[in-house]
Amino acid sequence: MDINGAVSAFGALSQKTRLDVFRLLIAAGPEGMSAGDIGETLGVRQNTMSANLSVLLQAGLVRNTREGRTVRYFADLGGTSALLTFLMSDCCGGHPELCSQVIESITCRKS
Amino acid sequence: MDINGAVSAFGALSQKTRLDVFRLLIAAGPEGMSAGDIGETLGVRQNTMSANLSVLLQAGLVRNTREGRTVRYFADLGGTSALLTFLMSDCCGGHPELCSQVIESITCRKS
DNA sequence: TCGATAAATCAAGATATCATGAATTATGGA
DNA sequence: TCCATAATTCATGATATCTTGATTTATCGA
Numbered sequence: 001m002d003i004n005g006a007v008s009a010f011g012a013l014s015q016k017t018r019l020d021v022f023r024l025l026i027a028a029g030p031e032g033m034s035a036g037d038i039g040e041t042l043g044v045r046q047n048t049m050s051a052n053l054s055v056l057l058q059a060g061l062v063r064n065t066r067e068g069r070t071v072r073y074f075a076d077l078g079g080t081s082a083l084l085t086f087l088m089s090d091c092c093g094g095h096p097e098l099c100s101q102v103i104e105s106i107t108c109r110k111s
Numbered sequence: 112m113d114i115n116g117a118v119s120a121f122g123a124l125s126q127k128t129r130l131d132v133f134r135l136l137i138a139a140g141p142e143g144m145s146a147g148d149i150g151e152t153l154g155v156r157q158n159t160m161s162a163n164l165s166v167l168l169q170a171g172l173v174r175n176t177r178e179g180r181t182v183r184y185f186a187d188l189g190g191t192s193a194l195l196t197f198l199m200s201d202c203c204g205g206h207p208e209l210c211s212q213v214i215e216s217i218t219c220r221k222s
Numbered sequence: 223t224c225g226a227t228a229a230a231t232c233a234a235g236a237t238a239t240c241a242t243g244a245a246t247t248a249t250g251g252a
Numbered sequence: 253t254c255c256a257t258a259a260t261t262c263a264t265g266a267t268a269t270c271t272t273g274a275t276t277t278a279t280c281g282a
Binding site for chain 1: 115117121122127131133137139140142188189191193195196197198199200201202203204205206207208209210211212213214216217218
Binding site: 145146147157158160161162164165177179180181182 | 228231
């Protein structure tokens with residue numbers, strides 16, 4: 001991850017529909033969701049959703065695979081890790097204990 | 112943190128200068144940096160830097176305190192935690208072990 | 223009080239982003 | 253092959269964002 005990739009990833013997350021999509025896919029886990037279901041769930045038109053999914057794909061935050069006529073989308077945890085690593089690199093001025101709160105805050109919790 | 116706050120925070124990070132500033136302040140740790148030093152370090156004009164710092168402040172990603180004629184800025188780890196918690200909430204579809212890679216990726220490292 | 227330094231604010235022009243209607247591509251079933 | 257469904261692509265007008273010059277506010281030292 002370089003600065004340009006990070007800027008485009010944060011740009012992808014800086015729009016309500018796309019942030020909703022990413023969080024929906026994070027919650028959906030390994031099963032992912034089809035493009036159509038995502039649009040229906042969030043009440044967004046088909047072509048608008050397609051454009052927004054494309055931005056998330058380009059940013060490396062989601063992946064997709066075609067299944068017949070539908071396309072299934074997933075959160076890309078590798079891309080997400082790379083982004084957060086870039087954001088927090090060399091953190092806390094040599095006092096790593098200071099950002100333990102950040103690490104603990106994203107510890108996974110069930111529903 | 113709600114969806115609007117998260118959108119504005121990611122929007123704040125979706126611009127090269129502001130992302131540079133945030134990462135500089137993350138690396139600077141508790142000592143922070145003055146607005147002037149930040150601008151000089153990054154080669155950004157005074158009023159442009161002030162406008163960008165204001166966006167980061169508004170988004171809750173940095174804090175500041177005045178020290179005489181200078182204003183010192185710090186990364187706001189509380190705001191950062193809130194943002195990442197919101198991003199990753201209810202993650203991985205009930206399989207929390209799947210996003211351990213994300214957590215490990217931001218484990219603090221020295222320089 | 224006066225001049226100099228540090229930073230914030232304001233208005234405006236340039237650039238980028240966004241949602242939408244229309245058209246196109248891809249796939250499956252009859 | 254033909255039709256219907258799922259999704260993407262494209263052009264465009266509306267909106268938002270960004271940088272900049274000019275100005276203003278805040279603070280310090282003389």
